[in-house]
Amino acid sequence: MTPPLDLAPSAPGAPRREKSSGGVKFYLTTPLYYVNSKPHIGHSYTNIAADALARFRRLEDREVLFLTGTDEHGQKVDKAAVQAGRVPKEFTDQMSLSFKDLWKTLNISYDDFIRTTETRHKNSVCRVWIELQKKGDIYTATYKGYYCTPCETFLTDEMVRQQVAAGQAIVCPDCKRPAEAIEESNFFFKLSKYQGWLTERIEKGDEMCILPQTRRNEMLGFLRVNKLEDLCISRPKNRLAWGIESPLSTEHVTYVWFDALINYISACGYGDDKAGDRFKKWWPADVHIIGKDILRHHAIYWPILLHALGLKLPKLIFAHGWWVQGGQKMSKSLGNVTDPVEIVRHYGVDSFRYFLLSETPFGEDGTFSEEALISRFNTDLANDLGNLLHRTLTMCEKYFGGEIPAGVSKKSGSVLRNHVNVLVPVLVPLMNKLAFSEALSEIWSLINEANKFIETSAPWTLSKQGKTEELKKVIVPLMEVLKAAAQSVWPFMPNTGEAIWGQLGIKEKLWETPFKKDMWGFFEKGGKVSKGAPLFPRIEVEKK
Incomplete structure (x- = not known):
C-alpha cells in the first residue's frame, strides 16, 4: 500500500504548559495509567479524546489545565519490576517515559504529567490521610x-x-x-x-x-x-512494601486506588501551603475522562472521598467505551492489543486520531480494524478534505496566480457563509458533551457542501466564459471554508489543521487564533496561497 504523507507538526509538540489567557479556566484529566506494561490503543483513545477537548477549549480562549500521568505503586508494578530484574523505582522511571514518548508521537498537548512516585503527590496523599483521621x-x-x-x-x-x-x-x-x-x-x-448522600447527588x-x-x-x-x-x-508492608507509607502507621502503605485517585487534587496543589491560590483556581475539575471499566472508582469512591474532605465534586465524569477486536475487548491480559506506534507508522498520526474519534460515538464500544481505518482515510480524508484543499488551491493558482482576490468575502458565498458562521455554535454543545463523532460529522458536512458547491458553480466554465467576477465569488468562499475547516479540525487533527492553515498562506499561528463569533470574512483583504503536496494520497491496498 502507499503510505500517507507524513505531516510534520508546525506547532510545538507536547507537553504544552498551561498559560494565562485571561479566559475562564478549564481543568480536564485522564486517568493515571498503570505502568506494569507498555501503553496500548486503549490508553491512546482516552488521551487523544482529552487532547481534542483541550485544544478545542483553547480555541475558545479558555485557560486550560490538561493533566495526565502514571500510576506507579502496587503489587502488579512490584511484580513486573521483579520480572524485569529491576527495583520498582528504576522500573517505573523507565515505564513512565514510554507513556511520555507515546504522547509525543500522538501529539498530545498535556500541560502537566504527574507520577504517583513524585514528592508533591506523596505529600498530598499523606495530607488526605491526616484530614480523614481528624474527621473520624x-x-x-x-x-x-x-x-x-x-x-x-x-x-x-x-x-x-x-x-x-x-x-x-x-x-x-x-x-x-x-x-x-x-x-x-x-x-x-x-x-x-x-x-445516601452520594445517591442523592447522582x-x-x-x-x-x-x-x-x-x-x-x-x-x-x-x-x-x-x-x-x-x-x-x-x-x-509485610505483604506489599511498594507504596506510599501511611502517616498513621509505619507498618502500612496506601492502597493503590486510594493513592491514584488523589492525583487529581495533588496535581493542582492540594495540601501544599506553598501552592498559594493554585488549588483554589483549578479545583473542581471540569471533566474526568475515563474508561468505563474504572467508573465505580471514579463515580463512587472519588466523590465520597472529596465530600469527606470538604471539597467540591468534579463537574463531569465521562466513561467512554472500549475498542474491541474479534468481538473481544482489547486488553493486555488477552494479548490482543494493537500497538498505536505501528498504526501511526503505517497511516500517520492524524489518520489514527481521526479514526478513533469519528468511527464510533465516544460513549460506546467500537470495533477496530485496519480495513475500517483505510476506508475512513480514503473516503473522508483523501476524497473529501484532501481533495477540497488541493483542487481549490490549484484553481486559485490557475485562475488568479495564487492570489486570493480582495474585497470579495463579505459580499459572496451566502450558502457557505451561513454554514461557516453557525459551525462553531453547533460544535460547542457537542464538545460540551464529548460527542466527538457528531462534531466531526458537522465539520464534514461543511466540507462536503463546499465540494458540491464546486460542482454546481462549475468554475472551469466561468473561466472559459471570462466571467472573472463570478469566478472570484466561487474561489474566495472556498478559501473561507478551508480556513474554518482548518481551525475546527485542528483539535482533532492538529498537524492537518496547521498544514491547511499554512497552505492558505495565513501568517498567524493557528493555535493562537481563537474562534470568532463571525468566522466569515478572514480573506476580505485577500491573501496568497502556498499550495503543497496532497495531504492524504489515497491508500492503495494490494489485492490478494
Whole structure:
C-alpha cells in the first residue's frame, strides 16, 4: 500500500504548559495509567479524546489545565519490576517515559504529567490521610476475606456469598481469576457512611454529572441494590512494601486506588501551603475522562472521598467505551492489543486520531480494524478534505496566480457563509458533551457542501466564459471554508489543521487564533496561497 504523507507538526509538540489567557479556566484529566506494561490503543483513545477537548477549549480562549500521568505503586508494578530484574523505582522511571514518548508521537498537548512516585503527590496523599483521621472517617479493623491480586482489590461479602451459594470457586468478578483468602489488620475509610448522600447527588446531577446516561443509570442501580462496604485503604508492608507509607502507621502503605485517585487534587496543589491560590483556581475539575471499566472508582469512591474532605465534586465524569477486536475487548491480559506506534507508522498520526474519534460515538464500544481505518482515510480524508484543499488551491493558482482576490468575502458565498458562521455554535454543545463523532460529522458536512458547491458553480466554465467576477465569488468562499475547516479540525487533527492553515498562506499561528463569533470574512483583504503536496494520497491496498 502507499503510505500517507507524513505531516510534520508546525506547532510545538507536547507537553504544552498551561498559560494565562485571561479566559475562564478549564481543568480536564485522564486517568493515571498503570505502568506494569507498555501503553496500548486503549490508553491512546482516552488521551487523544482529552487532547481534542483541550485544544478545542483553547480555541475558545479558555485557560486550560490538561493533566495526565502514571500510576506507579502496587503489587502488579512490584511484580513486573521483579520480572524485569529491576527495583520498582528504576522500573517505573523507565515505564513512565514510554507513556511520555507515546504522547509525543500522538501529539498530545498535556500541560502537566504527574507520577504517583513524585514528592508533591506523596505529600498530598499523606495530607488526605491526616484530614480523614481528624474527621473520624478512618478506623482500623481486621479483614478476613478474599483478595484479587491482579486487580488489587478485596471482594465484597456479597460477591463471595453469591459464588458460594452457586457452588462456584471464589473468583474476582472483574478479571475472573482465582481470589486469595487472607486475614490481616488494615485501615478502612467509612465509605458506607455517605451512600445516601452520594445517591442523592447522582440523582440530582446538579453538582456532578455522569455521562453517558447509561453509566449514570448503572451507578444509581448499583447504589440502590447494594450496600456499600467501607473501603480498605491500606496494605500491610509485610505483604506489599511498594507504596506510599501511611502517616498513621509505619507498618502500612496506601492502597493503590486510594493513592491514584488523589492525583487529581495533588496535581493542582492540594495540601501544599506553598501552592498559594493554585488549588483554589483549578479545583473542581471540569471533566474526568475515563474508561468505563474504572467508573465505580471514579463515580463512587472519588466523590465520597472529596465530600469527606470538604471539597467540591468534579463537574463531569465521562466513561467512554472500549475498542474491541474479534468481538473481544482489547486488553493486555488477552494479548490482543494493537500497538498505536505501528498504526501511526503505517497511516500517520492524524489518520489514527481521526479514526478513533469519528468511527464510533465516544460513549460506546467500537470495533477496530485496519480495513475500517483505510476506508475512513480514503473516503473522508483523501476524497473529501484532501481533495477540497488541493483542487481549490490549484484553481486559485490557475485562475488568479495564487492570489486570493480582495474585497470579495463579505459580499459572496451566502450558502457557505451561513454554514461557516453557525459551525462553531453547533460544535460547542457537542464538545460540551464529548460527542466527538457528531462534531466531526458537522465539520464534514461543511466540507462536503463546499465540494458540491464546486460542482454546481462549475468554475472551469466561468473561466472559459471570462466571467472573472463570478469566478472570484466561487474561489474566495472556498478559501473561507478551508480556513474554518482548518481551525475546527485542528483539535482533532492538529498537524492537518496547521498544514491547511499554512497552505492558505495565513501568517498567524493557528493555535493562537481563537474562534470568532463571525468566522466569515478572514480573506476580505485577500491573501496568497502556498499550495503543497496532497495531504492524504489515497491508500492503495494490494489485492490478494
